[in-house]
Amino acid sequence: MAPHSSAPSTGHSDGAIAVLRPDRRRAWLITAMIVTFMVVNYADKSVLGLAAVPITKELHLSNSAYGLISSSFFFLFSLSGLVGGFLSTRISSRTLLFGMALLWSAAQLPVLAVASVPTLMAGRVLLGAAEGPAASLSIHALYRWFPAERRALPSALQIGGAALGTLIAAPVVTWLVQAFGWRSAYAALAAVSAVWALLWWRTGHDGPYDGQHAGTGTGAGGLRLPYRRILLTGTVLGSIASAFGAQWALSLSQAWLPSYLRTQLGMSARSAAACISVVSGFGLVLLLSVSPFVDALKSRGVSSRWSSGAVQSTAVCVAGCAMAAIPFVHATGPRLILITLGFGATSIAIPLHYMTTAEVVPVAQRGAVFGIVAAVGTLPGLVAPLLTGHLIDASSSPAAGYTTAFLAAAAVMLVAGALALAAIRPEHDARRLAVHHMAADTAPGQAGAGVH
Template sequence: MPAHPAASPAASASPAGPLDEETADAPSYDRRRAWLITAMIVTFMVINFADKAVLGLAAVPIMDDLHISHSTYGLIASSFFLLFSVSGLVVGFLSDRISSRALLFVMTLTWAVAQLPVLVVAAVPTLIAGRVLLGAAEGPAASMSMHALYKWYPAHRRGLPSALQISGAALGTLISAPVLTWLITEHGWRYAYGALAAVSAVWALVWWRIGHDGPYDEARPARPGKQAPLTARLPYRRILLTGTVLGSISSAFGASWALALSQAWLPSYLRTELGMSAGAAASTISIVSAFSLVLLLAVSPLMDALKSRGVTSRWSSGATQGIAVCVAGCAMAAFPFADGNPLRLLLIGLAFGTVAVAIPLHYMTAAEVVPTAQRGAVFGIVAATGTLPGLVAPSLTGHLVDAADSTASGYTAAFLVTAVVMVLTGLLAVVCIRPERDAQRLEPAGPRP
C-alpha cells in the first residue's frame, strides 16, 4: 500500500480553535486524484451491471441455441445469487485487512474469468458455473467500491461521489443494453460474453496501476493534549445495534424491496395490466430509471450543501432517506387504485424511482458512526442484508398473483404488501438515524476516525 499524505501542519503556533484543529488534523484532500478514482469506480459499476444484464439480453438466443426450457433458463438466472450474499459478507470482513486496490482488482479479474467457460463449451453447466462465479465476485462490488471511494473523500464531500457510484447502475443498463444487443444480434451471444471479459480485464489492469487507497483510510495522528484516534476495533454487535446503522439498513431494505419488485415484475405488470406493448413498457422503465438518476445527481450534492451550512446529518441525510422510502411506499399503495393511465404512471414513477435516493444516503449515514477500519465489514453486512428482498419479493409476488381471484387483484395485493414494508422501514429510518448522537455514544471506547 502506498504511503498516504501526512496531516497538514498547524497554521501557527498560537492556540487554535476547534475548526482550526480539525483542519490541521485532517489528511490532505487531493481533488484531482479523488475524481480520477471516482471515474474509475463509476466505470467499475457500469461493467458490473453490464455483466448482470448480458444473460437477460441473450435469453432468447441462448434458449434457442441450447434447446433449453424457460425453467432451465430460470435456474441459470437464479444461480447468480447462490453465493452473492455470502461473498459480500465475507469480503466485507476481509476489507480491513486487504487493500481496496487489491480487492477490486481481484474481483474484476474474476468477472473476466467468469465469462470464459461459455466461450469454450456453450452448455448449461458452463453457463451455471459462470453465473455462480460471477455472483460470488459481484456480491461485494457495490459495498467495496463505495468503501474504496470513501477513502478519497472527507465525510462532508462524499455526497456527489456516492451518487455517481450508485448511478453507475443506471448508466450500466443504459450503455450496455444497446451495445450488447448489437453484439448479440450481429455476431452471436458468445461475442457479448467475450467483449465483457476483455473490458473487465482492461479495467483491472488500469486500476492496478492507479487505484491506490486514499488518505482517509487510516486514523489521523493525535495532536498534543488530544486523545488518540480510535485504533482498537469495536465489537460488531455494538456497532450494528446503534440506531443509525439499524436505520440505514432499514431504509436500504425498503428501497431494495421496491427495486427487486421492479426488476422482476414491473415489465409484466405494464404489459398485462396496463396493456402496453413491449417497446412502450421498456420506454416507461427507462423513464423511471432516468428519474432515479436525476434524483441521485441532485439530492446528494444538496445534502453536502446542507451539511456545509450546519444542518445535522440526522436531518440532511438521515431523515431524507427515510422520507424518500415513505413517499415511494405511499405511491406504491396508491397507483393500483388510480383512475387513468397518466396518473397511474406518475405514481409508478414515484414508487419505483424515488427509492434510489436511499441507496447512497444509507452508506453516508452508516459511515459517520463506523470506525474506518471496520467500515468495509459493516458495508458488507448492509449489502448482504440488502439482497434479502431480492430473494423474497419476486417469489412472494408470484405466489400472491397465482393465489388471487384475478391477476389484477394479485398484483394489487403484492403492491400493498410492498407499500407496508416500505412505509415501516422508512419511518424506522427517520426515527433511528442520528449520526451525531450515536457517534458520541461510541466515543467512550475512543473517538471516531
Template sequence: MAEPSSSAPPLDVAGGVRGVGGKGSPARPAFDRRHAWLIAGMIVAFMLINYADKSVLGLAAVPIMDELGISNSTYGMISSSFALLFSLSGLLVGFASARISSRVLLFTMAVLWAVAQVPVLVVASVPALVAGRVLLGAAEGPAASMSMHALYKWFPADRRGLPSALQISGAALGMLVAAPLVTWLITGFGWRSAFVVLAVTSAVWSLIWWWVGRDGPYGGEAEGGEGAHRAGSETAGASCASAPPARLPYRSLLLNGTVLGSIVAAFGASWALALSHAWLPAYLRTELGMAPGGAATVISAVSAFSLVLLLSVPVLVDTLRRRGRSARWSTGVPQGVAVGVAALAMASLPFVDGRGAHLVLLAVAFGGHAIVFPLHYMTASAVVPPLRRGAVFGVVAAAGTLPGLVSPYLTGHLLDFAGTRSDGYAQAFLLSAAVMLVCAVVALVTIRPERDARRLGVG
C-alpha cells in the first residue's frame, strides 16, 4: 500500500489515526485515566477467576481420581476436554467482537463460567466432569483475547505495557491466590466446595461488570462496527479511502511473520501452561511426596515468580519503546528467549535429583514463559489495525492455545503406558521441551513488527 499523503492524518503502529491538531483532523481521544484503570482492575479480577476455574480440576485431581476410580488416561481426557471448543470459540467470538461490545462479551463469558460448575455438583461422574469442562472451555476460549481487546480500547498504544502485564498477571494471581484457597476448600470441605465458590464468584463479577463495564475510545469503532469507522474515515479525508488499513484482508494480517511468530510463541508457552494446570499438582504430590498444602505452596511460588516477570518485563518494554528501541528487540526476541529458557529447564527436570534444584527448575519451566502472553498480543497488535484487532486476537489465541487439547491427555497416556510413573513424567517433560524449543526458534526468526507493519502499510 502506498504511503499516506501529506494531507492525510498520520497512522500509529497499530493502524489508528493520530490527532494532528489541525482543523478538521480527528483529535486523538483523551485518556480517561480513572476509568481506564477501573476497567483494568475489573479485567485483572476477570482473569484471576478465569485461571482459578481452569486450575480447580488439577488441584482436585487426586481426590477426584480416588473417589471416582478413574485412570490417568481418563483424567487426562477430562482435562483435555476443556480445550475441545476452547480454540473454536475463541476464533468465532474474535470475529464477532467487531459487532458486539466488550461489555456484553465479557458479561456473557462470566455467566457461563458460573453455569459450567453446576453439572458435577448435580452428578459427580466422568460425563458430568466432561460436560462442565467442555462448557467452561467454550466460555473461557475468548477470555484472554477479548479482555485484552477490551483493555486496549481504554489505553493508547504507548501506555499498554503495564495494563497488558496486569491483565496477564491475573493468571499468576489466579494460581497464587487460588492454589492455597482452593486447596484449603478441598481439604476442609471437600472438592465440591471449590466448584461452588467459583460459581458464585463468577456470578458476582458478571453483575459488577454489567454495571461498570463499557467500551473505551481506542477501539477504532468504540461500540459500533465497521460502518461507524467508514463514516469517520470519510470525514477524515478521502486520501485514506483507497486502501484504509482497517480494510486489510485477514489473510494478509494472519500470514505475516510477526503474527505467525506470535502464535507459535504462545503455542510453546501454552504447552507448558496446559501441562502445569493438569498435572503439576498431581506430580508434586505423587512424585515429590508433598502434602496438599506443600504442593499448593510450591504452585503459589511458581505463580509468584511468573508475577514478578509479568510486572517487570512489559514495563521495561514500554520504556525501551519510548526510547526508540525496535519492537523486534523489545517485544519479539524476549518471547523466543523466554520459551527457550523454559524448555531447557523442562528438559533438565528428569536428570536432577536434589529437591532444591528440582524446585528451581520447576519454577523456570512452568513460570518462565509467562511474559510471552502479554508480549505476543503487543507484537500482533503492532501490525493489525484496531478494527481487525479483536478478530486477529481471537485467531492468535485460538491457535496459540491448542496445546490444551493435546498436552494433558498425552501426558496421562504416557503415565499409563510407561514402565513407571517416573518414566512417564520424564517422557512428558522431554517431549514438552522439544516442542517448546522448536517454538522458541521460530519466534526468534519470524517476529519482526516494523518490517511487517511496513509491508502491510500500517507503519
C-alpha cells in the first residue's frame, strides 16, 4: 500500500526540506516537475536538429561541419554526467537541478548575440555540459520519493518526458522557425528553462527514500562498496550496453533525422515535424504501456533479468533490425513504420537500464553510479553525429551516406542489445555483492515493508 501521510521536516544546509515520511501528493508533484524538466531538456537538445536546414543554409555549413557542431553538444556531456553523479552524494537534488536549468537558459543566449559557428558550438558545449547529468540526477531525485517496487511507472514517466519534449518541440520549434526565424526558438527555450528553474526552487525537495536517512548494516544506505566491484558486474555492464545502443539511435534522431526527412524523403518542414512527433509519440506510448507490464511481471515473481533486462535488450535489437531495413524499403508507409521503430523503440531501454542498475547498487552510491553509467552510455552522442556527417560528405551521394550511417547504427545496436541480454542478471549480481535494498529503500519507521 502506498504511504501517504505528511510529516515533520528538518532543514538541509541549502534550504531544502528533508521530508521524513512519504507524502503521496508531494511525490506526484515532484514527478510532474521532473517530467517537465525532461520535456525542457529534450526541447533544448532538439532545437539544433529541428532548425538544421535554415541554419546550414544561412551559415553555409557542410555536412561535416554541421555534424561537428551537433557532436560538440557531447564534448563535455559524459564528463559532466560523471561529475554530477558524484556531486549528488554531497549536494541535494534541489540545488543541482536548479543550477542545471539556469545553465540551459544561459546556453541558448550566445547565438542570439552573434550567429556564427563559434557561438553555435559554444552554446552547444555549455548546454551539453549542463545536460550531461540531467537523466541520471533527475531519476535519482525521483527515486527518493518512491520505494523500489513502485518505480516502474515514475521511471517511465520521467523518460517519457524526453519523448514528450521532442513531440512538443517538433511542431512548436518548426512553427517558430518558419514564423519568426530560427533564433526565436533559441530565445523561447531560454525563457522556458529559466521559468522551470524558479518553479523547481520552490517545490523541488528531496524525498524520504534516501540512503542518508536509512539505518546501517548490510543493506542500509550506509553500505559502500568499491566502485570497481560494482561497475564490473554483468548487470551494470549490460545496462551500459543497453543505454549505448539506445543512445546511438537517439543521437542520430536529434542530429540527422529532421534533415534526412527533408532532404532525402522530400518532406516539407511541417511534415517532417509531424513525422518526428509520431516517432516521439510512439516512444511515449511504448513507455507508458511497458511500465505496468514490467510491474505486473515483477508482482508475479518474474525475475528482473527477464522483466526488465530482457525487455530493454529486445527493444534495442528490434530497433536495430528496423534501422538496418530503412534504406532498402522505398514504399512510403512501410518506410515510415521502420523509421518509427528504429528511432522510437529504444525509448524503453532508458528507464529500464536505470532500474536494473539500481538493483545492484547501494543507495549511498546510486547517484554516483548512475552518473558513471550515463557518462559511458551516452558516448555515442559524441561519435554518431560527426561520423554521419563525414559518411555523407565522403559517399558518392547523400543517399549512399545515409545508408552507410543507418547500417553502422544497426550494427552497434544489435551488438549492444545482445550483450545486454546476456549480461543483465540483477538478482544474481545483488546476491554476489550482498546488496539488499529492503532497508535501503524503506523510509524510517517503514522497515519491513514489502520491497522485492
